[in-house]
Amino acid sequence: MSTKFIAAVVQASPVLFDLEKTLAKVAHLVTEAASKGAQLALFPEAFISAYPRGLSFGTVVGSRSTEGRETWLRYWKSSIEVPSKATNQLGEMAKNANLFLVIGVNEKDTVSGTMYCTMLYFNPKGELMGKHRKLKPTAAERIVWGEGDGSTLSTFNTSLGKMGGLICWENYMPLARTAMYQKGVQLYLAPTADSRESWQHTLRHIALEGRCFVMGCNQFVTKSMYPIDLPGIADLDHQPEVMSRGGSVIVSPTGEVLAGPLWDEEGILTAEISIDEVIKSKLDFDPIGHYARNDVFSLTVQGLPDSAEFG
Numbered sequence: 153m154s155t156k157f158i159a160a161v162v163q164a165s166p167v168l169f170d171l172e173k174t175l176a177k178v179a180h181l182v183t184e185a186a187s188k189g190a191q192l193a194l195f196p197e198a199f200i201s202a203y204p205r206g207l208s209f210g211t212v213v214g215s216r217s218t219e220g221r222e223t224w225l226r227y228w229k230s231s232i233e234v235p236s237k238a239t240n241q242l243g244e245m246a247k248n249a250n251l252f253l254v255i256g257v258n259e260k261d262t263v264s265g266t267m268y269c270t271m272l273y274f275n276p277k278g279e280l281m282g283k284h285r286k287l288k289p290t291a292a293e294r295i296v297w298g299e300g301d302g303s304t305l306s307t308f309n310t311s312l313g314k315m316g317g318l319i320c321w322e323n324y325m326p327l328a329r330t331a332m333y334q335k336g337v338q339l340y341l342a343p344t345a346d347s348r349e350s351w352q353h354t355l356r357h358i359a360l361e362g363r364c365f366v367m368g369c370n371q372f373v374t375k376s377m378y379p380i381d382l383p384g385i386a387d388l389d390h391q392p393e394v395m396s397r398g399g400s401v402i403v404s405p406t407g408e409v410l411a412g413p414l415w416d417e418e419g420i421l422t423a424e425i426s427i428d429e430v431i432k433s434k435l436d437f438d439p440i441g442h443y444a445r446n447d448v449f450s451l452t453v454q455g456l457p458d459s460a461e462f463g
Contacts, residue, residue, distance in 0.1 A: 159191070159193075161368070163372055165372055166199050166202055168379060171230045185249070194367045196256055196345070197343040198258055199257065202258070224296070246276060282306045302454045305457070307337050314459060324354070331451065338364050339425070346399075366401075375392070
């Protein structure tokens with residue numbers, strides 16, 4: 153295991169609703185992260201190819217519109233299957249840059265017709281290590297995304313440390329966090345769409361609670377980035393020009409902010425990570441060990457997989 157390495161969080165926007173152009177942008181950003189010495193690069197939630205902020209998909213309680221179904225079709229076509237040609241391309245990017253790549257995607261199940269908000273994990277050999285599907289989409293997200301299950305509460309034993317994580321407001325779910333801690337997560341990855349100042353407190357709390365490095369990653373998005381021919385674009389008429397300020401950050405196991413937060417622009421944050429800091433932080437607190445009361449509390453997760461081994 154590497155004792156020290158450089159981690160990067162990539163705060164950017166995709167080319168909204170355009171799969172091929174977004175993949176090209178990812179390739180550029182992965183190369184840029186590697187040029188900064190990164191051995192791990194995290195991209196935001198739903199980076200391929202849009203977090204559909206501000207869009208209604210023509211829905212109100214009790215009815216859906218024809219235009220909204222056209223918005224959904226455009227969204228579906230800019231999403232990806234797992235595995236697919238697109239995931240092969242992402243794997244090649246990780247291989248060419250010799251880093252671990254973790255990226256948020258819209259995953260379409262072409263058998264059922266359901267879409268999921270998913271994190272994909274690639275190793276430096278270009279292999280797709282696995283994925284995590286968001287357990288509970290929030291509010292209107294439930295219109296477009298299905299629910300994941302315990303089988304994708306994933307962690308991976310890698311040469312950098314044990315990595316895994318949760319997406320956006322899943323991180324408010326105490327038992328989901330505990331499931332990650334039970335699997336010994338050291339590199340806790342938290343892509344999000346939440347750009348509120350209060351989210352910073354959540355990420356620092358997780359770092360302190362889990363005694364792990366936390367990498368929070370969000371998009372920087374403006375209204376002018378949306379394609380003008382997108383069905384339903386009028387939904388954005390009353391939205392502010394800056395629709396997501398970002399707020400990407402890297403936090404140590406003792407709650408120290410190592411990089412960021414980054415606001416109101418695209419950019420790549422980096423920080424030096426030492427897994428030794430995880431070990432040192434557990435002198436006085438360990439949520440699943442000496443500070444736990446396993447005689448009082450227990451957690452059972454349906455379908456929880458074992459941690460997978462990857463180089």
